[in-house]
Amino acid sequence: MTFDATEPRPNDLLPVHPTFDSPLSEVSNEVAMGNRRFRRFAPRWAEGGAMAFVEAKAPRSAQSRGFFTDTTVCIGCKACEVACHQWNALPARNGGHVALTGLSYDNTAALSDVDWRHVKFIEKFSPDRAQAQWLMMSDVCKHCVDAPCLEVCPTGAIVRTEFDTVYIQEPVCNGCRDCIAACPFGVIHVSAEKHIAQKCTFCYDRLKNGLVPACAQACPTASIQFGPVDELRERARQRVEQLHKRGETGAYLYGADEKILGGLNAFYLLVDPPETYGLPAEVVPRVPSRAVWPSSLKSIAASLAVALGAFLAFGHRRRAVAQAEVPAVRGPADDRPDRA
Amino acid sequence: MAMNGDIDFEAWRHPIVWCVFLGGIAAGSFALSALATLLGSDEDGRATRLADYIAFPLVVIGGVLSSLDSPLRGRPQATLPVSTRFLAMGAFSLQSLIVVLVEDGWVPIPGWPTGAGRLRRSGPGKFFAAAGGCVALWFGAQTGVMRLPAWLSANWLGAVFLASAASTGGSAVVLLDCWRKPDATNRATERVARAIDCAIVLELALLTALALSLRGLAGLALQRWPGMLLPLFVVPIGLVLPLVLRHWRGARGAVDSALLVLLGGFVLPATVAGIPGSLPFK
Numbered sequence: 001m002t003f004d005a006t007e008p009r010p011n012d013l014l015p016v017h018p019t020f021d022s023p024l025s026e027v028s029n030e031v032a033m034g035n036r037r038f039r040r041f042a043p044r045w046a047e048g049g050a051m052a053f054v055e056a057k058a059p060r061s062a063q064s065r066g067f068f069t070d071t072t073v074c075i076g077c078k079a080c081e082v083a084c085h086q087w088n089a090l091p092a093r094n095g096g097h098v099a100l101t102g103l104s105y106d107n108t109a110a111l112s113d114v115d116w117r118h119v120k121f122i123e124k125f126s127p128d129r130a131q132a133q134w135l136m137m138s139d140v141c142k143h144c145v146d147a148p149c150l151e152v153c154p155t156g157a158i159v160r161t162e163f164d165t166v167y168i169q170e171p172v173c174n175g176c177r178d179c180i181a182a183c184p185f186g187v188i189h190v191s192a193e194k195h196i197a198q199k200c201t202f203c204y205d206r207l208k209n210g211l212v213p214a215c216a217q218a219c220p221t222a223s224i225q226f227g228p229v230d231e232l233r234e235r236a237r238q239r240v241e242q243l244h245k246r247g248e249t250g251a252y253l254y255g256a257d258e259k260i261l262g263g264l265n266a267f268y269l270l271v272d273p274p275e276t277y278g279l280p281a282e283v284v285p286r287v288p289s290r291a292v293w294p295s296s297l298k299s300i301a302a303s304l305a306v307a308l309g310a311f312l313a314f315g316h317r318r319r320a321v322a323q324a325e326v327p328a329v330r331g332p333a334d335d336r337p338d339r340a
Numbered sequence: 341m342a343m344n345g346d347i348d349f350e351a352w353r354h355p356i357v358w359c360v361f362l363g364g365i366a367a368g369s370f371a372l373s374a375l376a377t378l379l380g381s382d383e384d385g386r387a388t389r390l391a392d393y394i395a396f397p398l399v400v401i402g403g404v405l406s407s408l409d410s411p412l413r414g415r416p417q418a419t420l421p422v423s424t425r426f427l428a429m430g431a432f433s434l435q436s437l438i439v440v441l442v443e444d445g446w447v448p449i450p451g452w453p454t455g456a457g458r459l460r461r462s463g464p465g466k467f468f469a470a471a472g473g474c475v476a477l478w479f480g481a482q483t484g485v486m487r488l489p490a491w492l493s494a495n496w497l498g499a500v501f502l503a504s505a506a507s508t509g510g511s512a513v514v515l516l517d518c519w520r521k522p523d524a525t526n527r528a529t530e531r532v533a534r535a536i537d538c539a540i541v542l543e544l545a546l547l548t549a550l551a552l553s554l555r556g557l558a559g560l561a562l563q564r565w566p567g568m569l570l571p572l573f574v575v576p577i578g579l580v581l582p583l584v585l586r587h588w589r590g591a592r593g594a595v596d597s598a599l600l601v602l603l604g605g606f607v608l609p610a611t612v613a614g615i616p617g618s619l620p621f622k
Contacts, residue, residue: 291494291495294495295495295496295497295498296498298495298496298498298499299478299481299482299498299499299502301499302481302498302499302500302502302503302542302546303477303478303481303502305503305542306371306375306477306502306503306506306538306539306542307375307477308538309506309535309537309538309539309541309542310371310372310375310376310379310535310538311375311379312534312535312538313531313532313534313535313538314375314376314379314380314381314384314531314535315379315380
């Protein structure tokens with residue numbers, strides 16, 4: 001399967017070659033707000049000219065771009081995976097020899113440092129296994145509005161772009177892996193070769209040049225739709241209504257509202273519970289900073305308890321010594337302090 | 341890369357576990373030393389000196405391990421929170437080590453008072469003990485806050501690791517004392533052992549609170565390897581048995597008890613680091 005990234009589309013302005021310069025400076029010139037933590041800790045070299053950073057939660061702007069993935073029309077062709085690999089020059093593993101996973105027709109298995117798109121093949125059977133159904137879903141970074149990865153990044157390598165997408169600046173990443181832990185969707189991975197965090201860039205270079213992200217352009221069934229987030233939401237609601245009228249009453253949107261991390265810029269139309277697709281549902285993902293105060297207060301309480309224990313162990317002894325020293329002044333005492 | 345879609349946790353395991361374990365011992369021993377300086381008597385000087393000898397080398401080893409754990413050693417490690425903690429703890433433990441070396445005559449400095457505990461019991465010495473003790477308690481709690489998936493909302497984890505740091509740090513002091521003078525009946529380390537008992541009781545309470553706060557996740561995690569080590573090894577062997585040994589065999593059980601506490605103190609971070617990878621979801 002091939003993908004012509006330069007094929008003109010209605011909203012394409014100018015094709016760009018994939019070997020573009022680092023978009024570091026482009027991000028910096030366009031993004032307005034600063035990351036205080038980065039400024040406090042980052043070394044001079046990392047600040048790089050006019051580079052600026054945004055906070056974890058960014059207000060929706062007119063430029064907010066996103067993906068609406070309609071899983072009901074995904075046919076599992078993996079064109080999005082191929083397009084992503086091709087445009088971003090992502091290498092193949094093991095020289096292209098892929099081990100079979102046994103997970104249906106899915107041998108990509110999961111998102112990784114070299115697989116920024118992953119088409120899931122979920123086999124669903126009736127209890128008697130007489131009926132079978134395939135659920136297919138093209139998974140990707142959700143580009144959350146309250147992005148936990150962006151919040152925890154200690155070097156400011158993860159920034160929010162002018163398109164309201166979340167982007168990792170490779171030269172600034174120090175490979176600490178905090179973002180990996182923070183991401184509730186398991187999107188970010190450390191590259192085995194570069195030793196830095198890697199994930200979908202939302203084809204930032206293409207967006208800068210007015211092109212549709214490679215995956216969305218390659219999708220033959222329009223399962224992956226790209227556009228302004230507000231417009232996509234409206235389109236998604238209409239699609240859900242349409243499906244309900246057709247009898248698919250289980251259809252719903254995942255991540256289109258603000259319940260999950262303030263909203264997902266890459267949201268989904270699903271027909272089964274989120275867990276079926278490997279998405280978190282019961283435990284609503286939260287940004288890590290919410291745990292700072294409760295955790296700190298409990299640690300302070302534990303510190304006081306340790307100090308109390310030390311007081312019981314050492315302070316009691318000091319009082320006993322002080323009491324024992326009184327008769328020693330008055331006269332010879334056979335009671336040594338240690339026996340008190 | 342795990343084939344079931346889980347994140348590969350291998351990179352976190354070994355250096356970070358040793359880093360937390362050794363850092364915990366350093367924090368715990370230093371905190372107990374500081375508290376003994378502030379709250380204890382002159383007879384606690386021996387225990388505090390031993391703790392001061394332990395803390396700095398372990399902080400250095402832990403700091404090196406935390407840097408080794410990061411795949412990019414050429415990048416700005418000083419910007420990592422863990423490195424900031426190690427730097428702060430390293431500064432105070434180095435100061436204490438210098439003080440104890442001067443007091444013990446290893447580093448003769450003309451004009452400086454020598455003799456056990458004189459520098460430490462002075463006004464500036466107590467000020468540094470108070471400040472260093474606070475840093476050590478903070479350090480002990482923060483080493484436990486490993487930002488691993490599934491633990492991000494576990495608010496009790498830092499407190500659990502702080503209690504563990506206190507018990508393992510005290511145990512290291514007791515062991516070192518018994519190793520240096522096996523026949524000595526030192527009441528200073530006896531009091532350290534009492535402090536360890538308090539820390540163990542606190543750790544048991546905090547582990548219970550942690551398990552209760554995790555709700556369904558606790559049931560899921562503790563039924564699998566390595567999560568099952570918490571109820572089957574850490575609690576009975578690393579916490580309850582040392583308490584029983586100490587009260588059953590008295591001073592004779594101190595070494596065995598300290599060894600078991602250290603063993604439990606190592607298994608705890610190893611288990612905590614291993615649990616997220618064992619869970620059946622991302």
